[in-house]
Amino acid sequence: MSTAIEYFQFVLAPQMLIGLVLGVAVILVALGLTIIFGLLDVINMSHGEFYALGAFIALALGSIGLPFWLLVILVPLVMLPIGYVVERGLIQRVFHSSERHVTTLLLTFGLGLVMEDAFRLVFGPNPHKPETPIPGAIDVFGVFLPLYRLFLIVGGAVIVALVAVVVYRTRLGAMVRAAAFDRHMAASLGVPVQHVYAGAFAFGVALAGLAGVLLAPIYSVFPTMGRDFILMAFTVVIVGGMGSIAGVVVAGLLLTQVQAISSLYISPVWSDPIVFGIMVIMLMVRPQGLFGRLGHG
């Protein structure tokens, strides 16, 4: 019995804690992605680059002396109009075409490539490591956990809760859910659907930017940083249910725990194939994911 407790305390729990930090990071990136997908039915292939853009804006503003905690508020506010203009200027132009899914996918893919090259040109190819805003560490289950990662777990939970409150408990959220389910009917009740779409895209992009600011002190800032998380974020969105906030949280925590715990028993190189294998199985068995789509009850 005591061996089992020791195994949990010194082997399993530390690994689960590492998985939890990664899970929160993935959830933060996937949250905006799922809102955009759930509402607009647009697979935003440039979401990883918007995540990187948030980190680079924070890096640039931080270099002129703005404090980190101000950037946590400022960067999402800067990202909002960027997202709004991208949706109205680019996505809306192809949104009503019959090949909408392909064109928006290719459009955002191209946008992501342009952004990644622009980051390389402006900031160079090398990683930048912002200072950790909260130094120090504590001992949790015998594992050394930096305080900033602990903050990230708590802060991530607060962000998810706030987003869920906005989407499920406000009239603005009701407009978003109504437009996600039936844009014609929502419009006939006076919902300004095109602005709701652009606003939701901007909100998703702002969340990606916020994730960029918060994760930069842990994972560094570099032009291809968006790629690291985006595959996992897409997997989480597909497994959780395309557009479901609860789905992102459950799938984000579940898949990162699978990754973390499986790496105890098999070579870590197999953790990604296992996670992506779960996504493939989910698409075959339950294509709507664990929870349905945003606005679909």
Added chain:
Amino acid sequence: MLTVSNLHTYYGTSHIIQGIDLEVEKGAVIGVFGRNGVGKSTLLKTLAGWIKPAQGEIVFDNERLNGRTADHVARKGIGFVPEDRRIFPGLTVEENLTLGFLQVPRRSSAGNTAALRRIYERFPRLAERRNQHGTTLSGGEQQMLAMARVMIGEPRLLLIDEPSEGLAPMIVADLFAIIGEMKESGCTILLVEQNVHEALKACDRFIVIERGRIVLSGNAAVEDDRNKLMAAITF
């Protein structure tokens, strides 16, 4: 109030509305009849801004509405209750209703609250079930909710598509009572309905559509016109 001139609408390559001219005066209730697939619903969807007309003009209260978005049309005072009710799943009865506030963006918060209270007084079943998801209501209650969320915006022109479809006779009677009340309040109504006998009681005039064109129009109070209508819509 509403003038439709030479209206043409397509679904892809299918030419559905093939040149409709229609004049609707304020406060009138117009029945729109015809067999399935002749373009009745498409006419209402075009007027509501769901489908862009390929040709022609829609003028409502001196404003040209062609190509305007459905939310703009709604804010101009045109309410639409579509055929399949289209209650939003995941939204409570009250959320479904309060979305309708957006039809009148200039109305004060107190005005909205009063409008909601009036709706609950008129539809006590909806008041009882205000926190229940709209899609969990019975078919009749869902139809009432579909009507109520448009009525909350106090539209001046109401487009109603097949409201009695699939409903029990008692509910249908309730429904036509509501349409009658809307008419008495001065609302202009365009009503697409298969239950012609019941609809004619509420209508002032009617039109019959065939292959996207108006082939007959008449006065609902004139027996000769009613006989021509029945001959036109029955084999």
